[in-house]
Amino acid sequence: MVRITRMSSDQKDYWNREIAKFDMVHPLNAFGWGAVRSVDKWKPIYVVAENDGVVCGMMMVLVKNIPYTPYSIMYSPKGPVWNYDDRKTLEALVAEANRIGAEHNAIFLRIDPNIKEDDIADGDDPFEELGFIHLQQRWTFWNSPRDVYRIDLTKYDSADKLFNMFDRDTRRCIRKAAKEGVTIEPATEVAQLERFYEIFSEHSMARGFLIRGLEYQKKLWDEYVKENNGRLFLAKYKGDMIGGLICIQFARKHLAMHMGTPYRYQKLQSNYAYLWESIKWAKETGCVWYSFRGVGTTQSQEYFKSKFLPEVVRLIGYYDLPLKPSLYKMFNFSEFTVLPKAWPYLISLREKFHKKNKTNPMSEKPA
Numbered sequence: 001m002v003r004i005t006r007m008s009s010d011q012k013d014y015w016n017r018e019i020a021k022f023d024m025v026h027p028l029n030a031f032g033w034g035a036v037r038s039v040d041k042w043k044p045i046y047v048v049a050e051n052d053g054v055v056c057g058m059m060m061v062l063v064k065n066i067p068y069t070p071y072s073i074m075y076s077p078k079g080p081v082w083n084y085d086d087r088k089t090l091e092a093l094v095a096e097a098n099r100i101g102a103e104h105n106a107i108f109l110r111i112d113p114n115i116k117e118d119d120i121a122d123g124d125d126p127f128e129e130l131g132f133i134h135l136q137q138r139w140t141f142w143n144s145p146r147d148v149y150r151i152d153l154t155k156y157d158s159a160d161k162l163f164n165m166f167d168r169d170t171r172r173c174i175r176k177a178a179k180e181g182v183t184i185e186p187a188t189e190v191a192q193l194e195r196f197y198e199i200f201s202e203h204s205m206a207r208g209f210l211i212r213g214l215e216y217q218k219k220l221w222d223e224y225v226k227e228n229n230g231r232l233f234l235a236k237y238k239g240d241m242i243g244g245l246i247c248i249q250f251a252r253k254h255l256a257m258h259m260g261t262p263y264r265y266q267k268l269q270s271n272y273a274y275l276w277e278s279i280k281w282a283k284e285t286g287c288v289w290y291s292f293r294g295v296g297t298t299q300s301q302e303y304f305k306s307k308f309l310p311e312v313v314r315l316i317g318y319y320d321l322p323l324k325p326s327l328y329k330m331f332n333f334s335e336f337t338v339l340p341k342a343w344p345y346l347i348s349l350r351e352k353f354h355k356k357n358k359t360n361p362m363s364e365k366p367a
Helices: 012-019 031-038 087-103 159-165 168-179 190-207 214-225 263-268 270-284 299-306 325-359
Strands: 002-007 043-051 054-065 072-076 106-111 147-152 182-186 230-237 240-250 253-260 289-292 311-314 319-322
Touching: 002 087, 012 031, 012 043, 012 054, 031 043, 031 054, 031 214, 043 087, 054 087, 072 087, 087 106, 087 319, 106 325, 159 270, 168 182, 168 270, 182 270, 190 214, 190 230, 190 240, 190 253, 214 230, 214 240, 230 263, 230 270, 240 263, 240 270, 253 270, 263 270, 270 289, 319 325
Parallel strands: 072 106, 253 289
Antiparallel strands: 002 043, 043 054, 054 072, 106 319, 147 289, 147 311, 182 230, 230 240, 240 253
């Protein structure tokens, strides 16, 4: 019989040790990811399924209250995690998620398991059998991308073997950074993270991307980098930081999170250099794959990532379990019909606000 328990905040090591044993585990299943998402007002609840004293499934459920309402929404990033053929464990985990939903007056639960699209046979979808709706969207505004680029590191005996497989232009770009005097080194203190965030913000604003705040990056640092499950690779040129990449890893899986270099430094090819350093680190630490968070939202992003020989991995994507059907229909309409139309306007407002703050002396931090 499957027994369900909830983990407390002091059981981090137990959670990480047990969940790392599952084949479908992902860096976003680590205990620390719940702490990272708590910055955005998500409350993590850690659910464990056991059968005869052996852990047979796990699920991190994030709960977020909807402001000015008595309702909430729930999300299980890259969850649930279990042995795929064990339907009883999946049923038990989903039943517990239903109980959590009732406790928090949730409208629905969304999941996006780390399972490949081709691994679920037509007519035999275990989630649909439990009442989930399989969304057709391949991307949302608040969940991990469904289509990702991953480098299969098991194909190469060493980082050098992978490097030699890159085309001539990619190898040249990686080497050029060093020839131009760019150095790549891992960050060692939070002050370097703060400076990186300033650069990353500038880069993202220039490209019209929304980004999370500095506290989010600090949580990545605390929960992954300080635990030696992540690194911030910094590019320096003539003594100044000009860009970098923050990446995380867990259970021999590696995920590139955020990277950026301002346009004025693009010719130095530092982005090729720090990305390559992070790939080397993943290989050296025994990771089986290196993943970009998505294929790319622009042609230039997709082209750049493709230079490192990743494969396109198409995941099964998003499933919703409606707990309050009428309210769920309203949320779904707002998310996939209203928000896409309003998005360009929201981006424009953000840019105007950012420019106003940069030109307003009262907005500057005191020395």
